[in-house]
Amino acid sequence: MNDVKERIAAQLAAVRGRSLTYTDAEDDLLLRQHSALMSPLVWDLAHVGNYEELWVLREAGGITPLRPEIDDIYDAFKHPRKDRPSLPILGPGEARRYISGVRGRVLDVLDAIDLEDPDPLRRGGFVFGLVIQHEHQHDETMLATLQLSRQPGLVRDGELPPGRAAGPAEVFVPAGPFTMGTDTLPWAYDNERPAHRVELPAYWIDRFPVGNAAYAAFIEDGGYDDPRWWSAEGRRWRQESRAFAPLFWTREGGAWWRTRFGRMEPVPMDEPVQHVCWYEADAYARWAGKRLPTEAEWEKACGWDPEAERARRYPWGDDDPGPGRANLGHRAARPAPLGAYPAGASAYGVEQMIGEVWEWTDSCFLPHPGFRSFPYREYSEVFFGGDYRVLRGGSWAADPAVVRTTFRNWDYPIRRQIFSGFRCARSASPEQA
Structure with a gap:
C-alpha cells in the first residue's frame, strides 16, 4: 500500500474510532431522541456505514449491495430528523456489526483501487475523502446531540x-x-x-x-x-x-x-x-x-x-x-x-x-x-x-x-x-x- 493509501487507511481508522467513542453508551441513550432537531445517535452511527457502502462499495468498488433493504431507512433526504425514531432502525449492536462489515470491505477496495484512475470518484481517492469527511461531520452532529442530552460524563x-x-x-x-x-x-x-x-x-x-x-x-x-x-x-x-x-x-x-x-x-x-x-x-x-x-x-x-x-x-x-x-x-x-x-x-x-x-x-x-x-x-x-x-x-x-x-x-x-x-x-x- 503506497503512502497515500496508508494515510487514507489511518484517517478511516481515526474517524471510526471517534464515532464509536461517541456512541459508547447505554442502549437507551443511543435509541432516544434527545431533541426533535436531532436524530437518535444510533441512526447516525448506522447512516455513516450505509453512506460508506453506497459510495465506496457500490459506486467506486462495484460490489453487490450488502443491505439494500435499509437504504430507505438511512436516506437523510427522505426522512426528517424528527421522524427517524419511528423508523425500523438498527439497534446499537446490529449497527456496530453492520458498519464493521462494511469497513472491512472498504479496506479491500482501498487496497485494490487505482488512485490514478481517470474516474473522478476514484482519482486521488476522492471517494474515501468523501466518506471520511461525511463521518466527521456526523460525529460533530453527535456531539451536538450529546450536548442537548445534558447527560454528564459522556464527553471528554x-x-x-x-x-x-x-x-x-x-x-x-x-x-x-x-x-x-x-x-x-x-x-x-x-x-x-x-x-x-x-x-x-x-x-x-x-x-x-x-x-x-x-x-x-x-x-x-x-x-x-x-x-x-x-x-x-x-x-x-x-x-x-x-x-x-x-x-x-x-x-x-x-x-x-x-x-x-x-x-x-x-x-x-x-x-x-x-x-x-x-x-x-x-x-x-x-x-x-x-x-x-x-x-x-x-x-x-x-x-x-x-x-x-x-x-x-x-x-x-x-x-x-x-x-x-x-x-x-x-x-x-x-x-x-x-x-x-x-x-x-x-x-x-x-x-x-x-x-x-x-x-x-x-x-x-x-x-x-x-x-x-x-x-x-x-x-x-x-x-x-x-x-x-x-x-x-x-x-x-x-x-x-x-x-x-x-x-x-x-x-x-x-x-x-x-x-x-x-x-x-x-x-x-x-x-x-
Missing part, C-alpha cells in the same frame, strides 16, 4: 492554551481582487468549486470572534428586547423562541452560567460566544455598529495572501493544523480563549478563523459561478437559495480533515444547537479605502 475534556489581549480589535483588509474557492484541493466539495476572482471594496473585520464578555454586554444593555437591532424575521424568531441569551445560558445570583455536556459552570468571559443563531449574531452586530461579514469578505481575510497573490489552504499557510495553530478535532469540548493561537493568524493578522466556532456570515448559500454538482445533487445543489445562511471556519468539534479556508457550511438562521458563533465586519470609509 482537555487543556487549551491561555488567551491574550493582542493588538487592535479590528483588522483592515484593503480593496482589491482575490481568488475565492478552489480548483486544486483534492477533497474539496462541489460547492467550494470552481476557483473564481472576486473584487471587494476595503473593509474592517474583527481580529477575534465575538467573545462571551462582549455578548453579555449586549444582553445587559437590553439587546434582546430592543427592536432597533432586530430584522423583522429576527423579531418574529425572538418572540416565538422567547430567547434571552445564547442557548444553554442561565442567569443565577447575578452571574451567567452555562450547561456544557451535563455540567453547570460559570460562563468563561474570555471564550468566543457559541450556540447563537444567525438572528442573534445579526442583532449583536447592529448593536455594535457593525454588520456580519459577507462570505467573500470572510474567505479573503482568512485565506488570501496578498504578497504571494494566492490562496492559502489554511490561514497560516498550507501546513496541516497542529495544536499550536487551531483548536480542532475535539482537543477540548469548548472554544479556546480569545488570543490563544497567534501562530494561526492569517496573512492579514486575523486570528482564530479556523476552529473555535462556526462563524455566521451575512451570505445566503448560493453556488459559485460555474458550479457543477458532484458526485450527487443532494450534497449542495438542493440547498441553494435564500433559506440557508453560510457558516465558515469550523468549530472546536470539527476535524482537520473537514476544515480549510474554502470549506462552506450552511444552516437555517434559527439554528442554535450547532457550535456556532460569529465575528463582525464594517465597510471602510472613503478616506480609509
